[in-house]
Each structure stands twice: as C-alpha cells, then as structure tokens.
Amino acid sequence: MTLGSFDNAPLAAEPALPERQSQASQIxxxxxxxRLGVIGLCITVFFYAITLFVEVLAPQGADAYSTRHAYYPPQRVRLFLDDGSFQPHVLSYKVVFNYETGQRKFEPDPKNVVELGFWVKGDSYKWLGLIKGDRHLFGARNPRQKVFFVGADRLGRDVLSRTIYAARVSMTIGLLGVAISLVLGILIGGVSGYAGGTVDQLIQRFIEFLQSLPSIPLWIGIAAAIPSDTPPLQTYFFITVVLSVLGWTxxxxxxxxxxxxxxxxxFIKAARxxxxxxxxxxxxxxxxNFYSHTIAVITLAIPGMILAETALSFLGIGLKPPVVSWGVLLQEVQNVRSMATAPWLFLPGAVxxxxxxxxxxxxxxxxxxxxPHAQ
Incomplete structure (x- = not known):
C-alpha cells in the first residue's frame, strides 16, 4: 500500500458523545x-383542576337547601327511558312514612322522572368571585328540579356539590400553609446551619420549644381567642397562618x-x-443544590396540612360554617343517627x-x- 493510499483512506467516525441532560429532565x-408517583400526580392535578372550576362542576350551589329533601338518598343514573329511548335520567323518591316505627322510607317513583343533561341552567354563581354565570356541567335539565347523585344532608343540601366546593378550601389551605412554612423553614434553617455557634443553638432551642407545645390544647385556646363574628375569609387566613407557624420546624x-x-x-469558601x-x-x-429535595418535602407536607385542617374543623376548633371544607362537612356525621341513616355523608372523608x-x-x-442512587 502506498503512502498516498493512507491519505485517501476515510477516517473512522468518532463515537458520538451522549447528550447532556439537565437535572430537571433526569428527575x-x-x-x-x-408508577404510583405518576398515578399520584394525575390525581393531584385532577383535584387542583377541580378547585378552579367548582362553580361549574357542582350540580347545585354550596348553600342551596331544600328541607323536604332532608337525608335524600343517592339517585341512580339511568340511561334509557321505559320506551327504550336514550335519555340519561334519575327517578325522584316518594316518601313512605311508617307510623309504627316512626321512620321514613324512600321509594323510587317511576312517574317522576328528572332528565339529565350537559351544560344545563341551575343555581347562579360567580366563578372565582368575578364572572357571573348559571351554567353547570351536568345536572337536571329543568332548573326547578333537583338531583342528588350521592344524597343530601339534614338540610337537604347536595353532598356532592358541597364536597366539590370544599375541595377549594381544603386543597388550597395546604398550598398556602406550605408556602409560608417553606419560606420560614428555608430562611431560619439556612441561617441556623450556615451561622452555627450561638445562633444555631438559640434557633434549635426555639424549634424544640415549638415542637414541645401540645397541639390540641393550643388549638382550643386559639379557637376560643377568635371572635365569633370574625368574617370567614379572615378565619381562613388566620388558620392558614397558624398552621404554617407551627409547621415549619x-x-x-x-x-x-x-x-x-x-x-x-x-465552592462556598470561594464565594465567601x-x-x-x-x-x-x-x-x-x-x-x-437541593431544590429537588425541597420539592419532595413540600409535596409530603401538603397532606399534613390538609389532615390538620380537616381534624381541627371536624372538632369544631378550625374552620366553621359558612366556610365549606372537608372537615366542616364531616361534622355532619358526629351523631349516630347520621351514621346509620345517611352513610353517604362520609363522602368528604373518602375524598x-x-x-x-x-x-x-x-x-x-x-x-x-x-x-440518583435510588433504585
């Protein structure tokens, strides 16, 4: 082989370097x-999407009531009428009173059909408190008729609608509480770890003092200190702030x-x-350097905030009516009669x-x- 043949020989292609990925793309x-994480993400996105459109998604208003529908059982959705035509509907119940036992019994009434439809007229509302409307995604076609997909409470209020409305308060109180806790935790914890010495000791003793406070007696005292005529919005803000102050440690x-x-x-020494x-x-x-860890901590802290608000409202020392939250709705099942006659009132607890x-x-x-080392 001559020297010139080496000059004309094609060079071997260099191996392509792997494409660099950002930390976010790797995560x-x-x-x-x-799989469970992806399922949790989908359900969480679904819940927060509901909080944006509660007025449209709820078949009725949160405060709409009808005393004659007290403890109304759930109505099963039927797709076909008696003549075989396709028409989603439910059957109203007729009340049969047993004079011997003193109990009411609800029986389906085939003559009283409530036709269902999409984008129907119903109770008026203000979407996000800004835009007036009266259209609901799904409900009774006749605005004067009522439908209870999962039953009604003791005042004849739709449990499904109130549960949807309660999602806005219960889910957002977790976000707001964690946001405030995040700022306090990062600033105070960061100063404690970076400064060290006496500053670190003082901050850690203060954190231990907050963690040693008994939560239930503290909340009872706080609930007693809130005036009974405090507007619901101020009460919501106050509960959020207190949850955050106690949750950043x-x-x-x-x-x-x-x-x-x-x-x-x-690199820290160089920056200094x-x-x-x-x-x-x-x-x-x-x-x-630990953004990803912080995001995970935030995600795991939100359930704690939601459970705290639900427990406190259930005990009557958190949010109170007319505010609608999952804990407030669960107050309806604090007596044996409700648990026995209307088990559908447990829907907020399941949610x-x-x-x-x-x-x-x-x-x-x-x-x-x-x-990166997790399997």
Whole structure:
C-alpha cells in the first residue's frame, strides 16, 4: 500500500458523545418509571383542576337547601327511558312514612322522572368571585328540579356539590400553609446551619420549644381567642397562618442539616472569599443544590396540612360554617343517627383519604426521582 493510499483512506467516525441532560429532565425521566408517583400526580392535578372550576362542576350551589329533601338518598343514573329511548335520567323518591316505627322510607317513583343533561341552567354563581354565570356541567335539565347523585344532608343540601366546593378550601389551605412554612423553614434553617455557634443553638432551642407545645390544647385556646363574628375569609387566613407557624420546624431541621454539610464545600469558601453576602450564598449557591429535595418535602407536607385542617374543623376548633371544607362537612356525621341513616355523608372523608394518598404517592415518587442512587 502506498503512502498516498493512507491519505485517501476515510477516517473512522468518532463515537458520538451522549447528550447532556439537565437535572430537571433526569428527575422527570426517573419519575416516569415510578408508577404510583405518576398515578399520584394525575390525581393531584385532577383535584387542583377541580378547585378552579367548582362553580361549574357542582350540580347545585354550596348553600342551596331544600328541607323536604332532608337525608335524600343517592339517585341512580339511568340511561334509557321505559320506551327504550336514550335519555340519561334519575327517578325522584316518594316518601313512605311508617307510623309504627316512626321512620321514613324512600321509594323510587317511576312517574317522576328528572332528565339529565350537559351544560344545563341551575343555581347562579360567580366563578372565582368575578364572572357571573348559571351554567353547570351536568345536572337536571329543568332548573326547578333537583338531583342528588350521592344524597343530601339534614338540610337537604347536595353532598356532592358541597364536597366539590370544599375541595377549594381544603386543597388550597395546604398550598398556602406550605408556602409560608417553606419560606420560614428555608430562611431560619439556612441561617441556623450556615451561622452555627450561638445562633444555631438559640434557633434549635426555639424549634424544640415549638415542637414541645401540645397541639390540641393550643388549638382550643386559639379557637376560643377568635371572635365569633370574625368574617370567614379572615378565619381562613388566620388558620392558614397558624398552621404554617407551627409547621415549619421540620423543614428547618432538614435545611439546617444540608447547610451544615454544604458550608464546608470549596465552592462556598470561594464565594465567601469573593465577597458574597450571607443571603446571596444561601439563596444563590447553597439552596439550588437541593431544590429537588425541597420539592419532595413540600409535596409530603401538603397532606399534613390538609389532615390538620380537616381534624381541627371536624372538632369544631378550625374552620366553621359558612366556610365549606372537608372537615366542616364531616361534622355532619358526629351523631349516630347520621351514621346509620345517611352513610353517604362520609363522602368528604373518602375524598380526604384519596387526596392524601395521591399527594403521598407523588411525594414518594419525587423523592426517589431526586435521589440518583435510588433504585
């Protein structure tokens, strides 16, 4: 082979370097393999989508009542009329009173048909308090007729509609509470871990003091301190703030531990020698190193906020009517009669279980996806 033949020989193609992926894309790729996490994400997105359109999705208004429909049983949706034509409908109930036992019995009345439809007229509302409307996604075609897909409470209010309205309060109180807790936890925990010494000791003793306070007696005292004529919006804001003030301590401990480990790194020392201030080092150099972990902590903290609000409202020391939340709705099942005669009043409790499980699945999936060493 001559020398010229080497010059004309094609060069071997260099192996292509793997495409670099951002941290967010790597986390998303790992998260998609977590089946329960994906299911939790879908359910969580569904719940928060409901909070935006509760007025349209609810068949009736949250405060609409009809005393003659007290403890009305759920109405089964039927697709075909007696003549075989397709028409979604439900049958109203006729009340049969048993004079010997003193009990009412509801029996379907084939002569009283309530036709159903999409985008029907119903109770008027203001969507998000801004836009007036009276259209509902699904309900009775005749606005003067009422339909109860999962039954009614003691005042004849639709349980399904009130549960949908309650989602806005119960789900958003978790977001607002965690947002405030996040700011307090990162700032106070970050200063504690970065400063160390006496500052760290004082902050940690204060955190231990807050964690040692008995929660139920504290809440009873706070509930007694709120005037009975306080507007519902102010009560909602007050409950959110108190939940946040008492809920930031766990996140602060986690942030402190991460900052104690990071402050000895070389890039932090270089930033300090470069003249960066404390808060710039905390926010621009240390905090981005565990964004993913913070997101997982937030996702796992929201269920705690939701359960706290539900428990406190159920005990009567949280939100109170006319505010509609899942805990307030569960007050309807505090007596034996309701539990025996109207088991459908437990619907808000079932919804709480589903929402909390979905958020926990989502948090577990994000936590595993954020850890590159997780299997």
């Amino acid at each position: 998303w790729k790992r998260f998609r393999r977590h 766990g996140l602060a401990r986690v942030v402190r531990g991460r900052f104690l480990a990071l402050k000895a790194e070389d 020698l470069d003249g960066c201030g404390t808060f710039r080092i905390l926010l621009r150099h240390m905090l981005p 709480v279980v589903v929402a909390v499980l979905a958020l926990n699945f989502l948090g577990d999936g994000l936590r595993d996806a954020a850890d």
